[in-house]
Amino acid sequence: MLPFLFRRLLQFIPTFLISTLVLFFVVQAAPGDFLTQLSQNPRVTPEKLAQLKINYSLDQSEWVQYIRWLTNLLKGNLGISFAANQPVWDLVAPRLWNSLILVIISTVLTYAIGLLIGIYGALRPYSVPDRIISVLAYFGLGIPSFFFGLLVIYGLVVLKQNTGWDVPITGKSSGALQNAGFFRNGWDVFLHALAPSIVLALRSISSESRFIRGQMLEVMGQDYIRTARAKGLNDSIVTYKHAFRNASLPLVATLGSLLPFLIGGAGFVEVVFAWPGLTPLLLDSLGNQDLYVIVSTAALTSLLYIIGNILADILLAAVDPRIRYS
Amino acid sequence: MTLTKDSALPNRHAETLLSVTNLKTYFFTDDGVVKSVDGVTFHLGKGETLAVVGESGSGKSVTSLSAMRLIPTPPGKIVEGEMLFTGKDGKTGDLAKMSEAQMRKIRGNDISMIFQEPMTSLNPVYTVGDQIAEAVSLHQGKNRKEAMLAATEMLRLVGIPAPEKRVHEYPHQMSGGMRQRVMIAMALSCNPALLIADEPTTALDVTIQAQILDLMRKLQKEIGMSILFITHNLGVVAEMADRVVVMYGGRVVEEGDVVEIFQAPRHPYTMGLLNSIPRVDHAAEYHAGPGQKKERLEAIPGNVPNPLNLPPGCPFEPRCKYAIPECSKAVPALEDTGGGHMSRCIRWKEFENEARPAVSQSQNAMGEAL
Known part of the structure; x- marks a missing residue:
């Protein structure tokens, strides 16, 4: 097991270097740089501009910039944001946590609801409820999240007008509650996170339930399920002990991609609900070519990706006795 | 014989x-x-x-x-x-x-049953001992420990060497013949x-x-x-x-x-x-x-009839060398x-x-x- 982990970590090094290098050059390939905007500003003198260029290393070649960024990264320094004029980590960290709130709630919803309706569908395939769920799932997969987000906002506004129930639809918290205590604030954040999390979960519930339904259906047709029934076991033991454990193996294998998704997954839903997550920041950074915010976040994501995959490998070995790393 | x-x-x-x-x-x-x-x-x-x-x-x-x-x-x-x-x-x-x-x-x-495919008839994620013990504890009300002992005894009975060790192994660690022995052990575990x-x-x-x-x-x-x-x-x-x-x-x-x-x-x-x-x-x-x-191996000519479309008379009539017109009129009785x-x-x-x-x-x- 340990040599295996070591090998995986070694494999990570080239992956990491190549992905960040490509990203670094792609971002730089766009015409201009962060200072292009400033150069149009009559109040910024050419001397000031030249000074900034040197400060931000933008006068150097891309290779030199990349090497400087990489050596800083190894020291734990993600670089600075040109736009915010503060270290990238200080800028990214709070937004990372905000995104995590959404993604964790929606992931819990995904697995709780997705597994339930997936198994339900597999136990009664082609029944009327299963067909209804199938149709809904195709809608869930087909509808773009940002558009569904707008529909939900509209629905919540109508709900508020008719019943007075106020489910917050923008932002992360109600400003008035600044000093209301931990639990009060926590509940407030949770309420704000509810709508975007559900929108976020819809898509993954749809795909996850389809996936687990297919897996369960396949496993339920296996010979060892017939053996289990021939032993006299009841349906729930056959389903949950014998079938589900096998059907969940591919699910465990895909858990590895969950970790990077925890960072980047919230996406446009954050923009629609004005949630102060990572995506709005990244979009702004891309717009004004805030180089180190982009590449450092990407570096974090690829790091999480490799960690996630290693964790998934370990987990898979724990649930599937046929898999041994030696 | x-x-x-x-x-x-x-x-x-x-x-x-x-x-x-x-x-x-x-x-x-x-x-x-x-x-x-x-x-x-x-x-x-x-x-x-x-x-x-x-x-x-x-x-x-x-x-x-x-x-x-x-x-x-x-x-x-x-x-x-x-x-x-x-x-x-x-x-x-x-x-x-x-x-x-x-x-x-x-x-x-x-009534117990053993199947044609020993390679796929055992659940890959549980030990063979677990799978035998499951039947024993279900039908004989034994606790897990007693049931595992019974499973070990069954493995010994069907001639699996070192049953104390084998009982903790998974199906993929065994050959087809071994797995069929496990299936037999499972089937016979409740007499x-x-x-x-x-x-x-x-x-x-x-x-x-x-x-x-x-x-x-x-x-x-x-x-x-x-x-x-x-x-x-x-x-x-x-x-x-x-x-x-x-x-x-x-x-x-x-x-x-x-x-x-x-x-x-x-x-x-x-x-x-x-x-x-x-x-x-x-x-x-x-x-x-x-x-x-020269002698050739004899085969029954033709194929099994389509089960959706059985002939009206004896189903074997189309392939039968003894068939007479009477055969296709009605399904013969078992005499x-x-x-x-x-x-x-x-x-x-x-x-x-x-x-x-x-x-x-x-x-x-x-x-x-x-």
Whole structure:
């Protein structure tokens, strides 16, 4: 097991270097740089501009910039944001946590609801409820999240007008509650996170339930399920002990991609609900070519990706006795 | 081995364990109704081994799954028939009409089953010990520790070396023959009254087949269960069975004592099956060069009829070399030809004087087929 982990970590090094290098050059390939905007500003003198260029290393070649960024990264320094004029980590960290709130709630919803309706569908395939769920799932997969987000906002506004129930639809918290205590604030954040999390979960519930339904259906047709029934076991033991454990193996294998998704997954839903997550920041950074915010976040994501995959490998070995790393 | 074994004497098994009458199991598919089992009647005595023989699609496996009530529903359904079974508690009930809860008490406890594919019949994510112990604790109320001990003992009984160690192993760590032994251990762990073996040796190589058959015979003597042996291998039938039921197109076409079936078959399909066994003593003729007396292996011409579209008369009529116009008019009745030997052929009386291969020769052939 340990040599295996070591090998995986070694494999990570080239992956990491190549992905960040490509990203670094792609971002730089766009015409201009962060200072292009400033150069149009009559109040910024050419001397000031030249000074900034040197400060931000933008006068150097891309290779030199990349090497400087990489050596800083190894020291734990993600670089600075040109736009915010503060270290990238200080800028990214709070937004990372905000995104995590959404993604964790929606992931819990995904697995709780997705597994339930997936198994339900597999136990009664082609029944009327299963067909209804199938149709809904195709809608869930087909509808773009940002558009569904707008529909939900509209629905919540109508709900508020008719019943007075106020489910917050923008932002992360109600400003008035600044000093209301931990639990009060926590509940407030949770309420704000509810709508975007559900929108976020819809898509993954749809795909996850389809996936687990297919897996369960396949496993339920296996010979060892017939053996289990021939032993006299009841349906729930056959389903949950014998079938589900096998059907969940591919699910465990895909858990590895969950970790990077925890960072980047919230996406446009954050923009629609004005949630102060990572995506709005990244979009702004891309717009004004805030180089180190982009590449450092990407570096974090690829790091999480490799960690996630290693964790998934370990987990898979724990649930599937046929898999041994030696 | 001699075929005149005492077990083959008629009426030895006075007590009936399972009596199936007019069983009909149909599959309702989009293309129509498939009458996989269409009015099957047979009985099985206590301690007896009954072989059910037939080609793929003859309904033999569906018959056995019907007895376990393991027909996937939908599309399958037992539409008619009675399956009287006497459990270990001495009570007789109709398997066709029992509730699911009653059936669960019988499955694995009174009736056990082993399957054709040992490689896929065990759950890959649980140890073999777990899987045997599961049945033991379910039916005998033992706790986990006792059940695991029982599982170890069962593994020892079926001849698995180092059972204390093997009991903690997973199926993928074992060979096909080992896994079939595990399946047998699981099936016999609750001392069933009836073991249904659905082609248990088909997927194994020949030397392992013989070991598994020996093991089953030995355990049958020790435990005293009856065996319903589903197979298409006539060599295995000669080796194992007391009586034989031959199925074709979802119906029983011939039934009788194993010696009778081999010596004096009364149905052209059974005759065809017996003639298609390669004979060791004819090897020279099979390989005869030019100018020598050449002999070819006999095969039954044609294919099994489409179960969606069975001929109106005898289902074997299109392939039968003895067919006469009468045959295609109606499905022949299963008639007693004497001494419990039944045939579903309108010309069975004419086969009495057919020249049949001598018993000793067909035995050699069977040894080879094994």
